[in-house]
Amino acid sequence: MSAVPAYLVELANFLIPAAIFALLALGLNIQWGHTGLFNGGVAAFFGIGAYTAAILMSPFSPATRFYPGHLGGFSQSFPVAAIGAMVVAGLAGLLIAIPVLRLRADYFAISTLALAEIVRLTLTNARSWTGGAQGVILIPRPFVVPGDYPLSTVYLAGLVALILLLALWLLEFLGSAPWGRVLRGIREDEEATLALGKNVYSFRLQAFVIGCVLMGLAGAVFATYRGFVAPTQFDPAATFTIYVMVILGGSGNNKGVIIGSFLFYAFDWISVRVDDKLPDELALRMPYIRLMLIGALLVALVVYRPEGLFRERKRTFRAVRRS
Amino acid sequence: MRANGEPILRAEGVVKRFGGIRALDGCSVEVRRGTITGLIGPNGAGKSTLFNVVSGLYVPDRGSVFFDSRRVDGLPPYALVRMGLVKTFQIPRELRNLTVMENLLLSAKSIPGESLPRFVFQYRAGRRREREIQAKAEELLEFVGLYRLRDEYAKNLSAGQKKLLELTRALMSDPSLILLDEPVAGVNPTLAARILDLVSTLRDQGRTIFLIEHDMDVVMNRCDWIVVLHQGKRLAEGAAADVKRDERVVEAYLGA
Numbered sequence: 305m306s307a308v309p310a311y312l313v314e315l316a317n318f319l320i321p322a323a324i325f326a327l328l329a330l331g332l333n334i335q336w337g338h339t340g341l342f343n344g345g346v347a348a349f350f351g352i353g354a355y356t357a358a359i360l361m362s363p364f365s366p367a368t369r370f371y372p373g374h375l376g377g378f379s380q381s382f383p384v385a386a387i388g389a390m391v392v393a394g395l396a397g398l399l400i401a402i403p404v405l406r407l408r409a410d411y412f413a414i415s416t417l418a419l420a421e422i423v424r425l426t427l428t429n430a431r432s433w434t435g436g437a438q439g440v441i442l443i444p445r446p447f448v449v450p451g452d453y454p455l456s457t458v459y460l461a462g463l464v465a466l467i468l469l470l471a472l473w474l475l476e477f478l479g480s481a482p483w484g485r486v487l488r489g490i491r492e493d494e495e496a497t498l499a500l501g502k503n504v505y506s507f508r509l510q511a512f513v514i515g516c517v518l519m520g521l522a523g524a525v526f527a528t529y530r531g532f533v534a535p536t537q538f539d540p541a542a543t544f545t546i547y548v549m550v551i552l553g554g555s556g557n558n559k560g561v562i563i564g565s566f567l568f569y570a571f572d573w574i575s576v577r578v579d580d581k582l583p584d585e586l587a588l589r590m591p592y593i594r595l596m597l598i599g600a601l602l603v604a605l606v607v608y609r610p611e612g613l614f615r616e617r618k619r620t621f622r623a624v625r626r627s
Numbered sequence: 628m629r630a631n632g633e634p635i636l637r638a639e640g641v642v643k644r645f646g647g648i649r650a651l652d653g654c655s656v657e658v659r660r661g662t663i664t665g666l667i668g669p670n671g672a673g674k675s676t677l678f679n680v681v682s683g684l685y686v687p688d689r690g691s692v693f694f695d696s697r698r699v700d701g702l703p704p705y706a707l708v709r710m711g712l713v714k715t716f717q718i719p720r721e722l723r724n725l726t727v728m729e730n731l732l733l734s735a736k737s738i739p740g741e742s743l744p745r746f747v748f749q750y751r752a753g754r755r756r757e758r759e760i761q762a763k764a765e766e767l768l769e770f771v772g773l774y775r776l777r778d779e780y781a782k783n784l785s786a787g788q789k790k791l792l793e794l795t796r797a798l799m800s801d802p803s804l805i806l807l808d809e810p811v812a813g814v815n816p817t818l819a820a821r822i823l824d825l826v827s828t829l830r831d832q833g834r835t836i837f838l839i840e841h842d843m844d845v846v847m848n849r850c851d852w853i854v855v856l857h858q859g860k861r862l863a864e865g866a867a868a869d870v871k872r873d874e875r876v877v878e879a880y881l882g883a
Contacts, residue, residue: 305716363700363854387702435749478743481740481746482733482739482740482741483746484758485725485729485741488729489722492699492722493722495720496720496722498684498703498705498707499682499684499704499713499720500708500733500734500796500800501704501707501708501709501734501736510743523633547628594673609630618778618780620726620778621728621761621777622767624761626764
């Protein structure tokens with residue numbers, strides 16, 4: 305019997321997925337919100353991070369008649385897995401970005417979307433490495449309290465909250481740098497920023513890779529929280545959910561996109577719980593009604609409040625000269 | 628005549644093709660140091676293309692460009708800005724959702740905080756440099772009369788103010804050669820006069836100005852030297868009075 309009150313576990317089970325979305329949204333915010341890079345492959349970097357962490361953390365699992373097995377048997381701790389996930393997702397971002405970041409914005413979006421599909425198909429078909437459609441199973445959690453699974457969930461929630469705050473702090477710090485100013489300049493007008501003497505390609509590359517690293521980290525948290533990863537969890541269309549969160553919260557505003565992610569997930573969370581209380585006929589239709597509502601929300605946002613709930617902060621300067 | 632200095636900019640036999648069109652067709656132009664040099668010619672003569680080649684936005688198909696006696700064609704724009712060559716756009720390209728001050732700060736060069744490792748590990752030096760360029764930006768804003776708009780989003784400026792911002796931004800990198808693409812087109816006469824006075828002041832400070840302009844009063848009264856382009860080639864050059872009398876120029880551009 306767990307010593308943890310049920311509401312705390314419930315809260316932890318809300319907080320962790322919401323924070324995973326928030327990490328993805330932060331990663332997308334530095335790419336799209338700050339630099340104007342349309343990354344259509346958020347799901348790919350999320351999936352790469354999740355699988356990397358899964359393979360690093362899980363114990364050896366041999367192929368059997370019912371399971372194709374997967375790479376691994378490394379049994380590493382969560383911090384090692386998280387760093388591994390960030391490195392691999394960042395490298396993947398770098399590799400895809402070097403050739404396609406020179407393309408025009410729309411081609412860049414299509415290329416990254418294609419990447420997401422390639423990653424999903426690879427995860428499904430490289431069966432002896434990834435466990436195929438069954439995925440990687442038996443991923444452990446940090447802070448396992450023997451016999452008290454709910455308590456380990458609460459601990460994990462604390463860790464995830466800490467990771468999220470750290471990521472927010474880091475992004476705010478980097479965004480306050482002249483470096484962040486160049487990113488925002490590129491978002492506003494790439495060619496003008498180039499003519500003003502900035503190496504636009506290099507800045508875009510940096511922003512893109514940093515965003516991918518955050519998405520990889522989100523993947524690592526996801527893998528350890530869920531305990532298994534499978535290709536269906538990284539549906540390329542999921543990328544657009546993250547866009548809705550960023551636009552809802554306020555593109556370019558880090559705190560805003562975190563709030564946007566939490567609000568969006570809260571909507572999801574509540575609507576799933578409402579399902580149980582509805583008559584069967586309506587409950588069956590709920591997933592589609594939910595999608596319709598999200599679509600309507602997105603349209604309403606873009607029309608009536610394109611800057612999102614929290615607009616990007618205006619940066620003003622106190623005069624340094626006395627005139 | 629001022630136009631006796633050595634050339635700061637030299638383009639030789641520059642060819643730039645777009646599909647089947649030769650926007651520049653063996654174009655050779657010189658700009659002498661310390662002058663206001665005007666570039667004129669009918670629409671489609673290749674003026675803007677020449678500016679884009681010289682400033683590094685386009686790579687020429689053939690020919691070469693020398694700036695400060697160094698060959699620069701094919702170099703990226705940021706390398707040229709570092710060397711002291713900067714260009715403004717014909718239609719102002721203000722960074723809309725950045726403030727006027729941010730537009731200027733972004734346009735300075737040698738900013739340590741634009742490199743993340745240096746921002747973190749040389750934090751104090753970075754802050755010092757930021758204060759320096761901010762002081763410079765404030766000074767320039769007062770000079771051009773945009774100081775009270777420093778915290779305004781650039782998108783909220785009037786068309787004329789945007790032109791002025793475009794020019795002020797170019798000055799932030801302390802250039803020795805400034806390319807101005809129609810600096811007073813569409814600007815009211817009062818502001819136009821102010822911009823042109825500013826351009827003369829810059830020349831008197833020892834900078835070189837190379838400008839495209841269609842307003843013949845401006846070109847004839849303000850430019851020390853005039854280069855005429857026609858069909859991607861240099862048609863003529865000289866002081867205002869000589870160019871005005873050149874029959875080929877009259878026929879191709881000025882009209883009777």
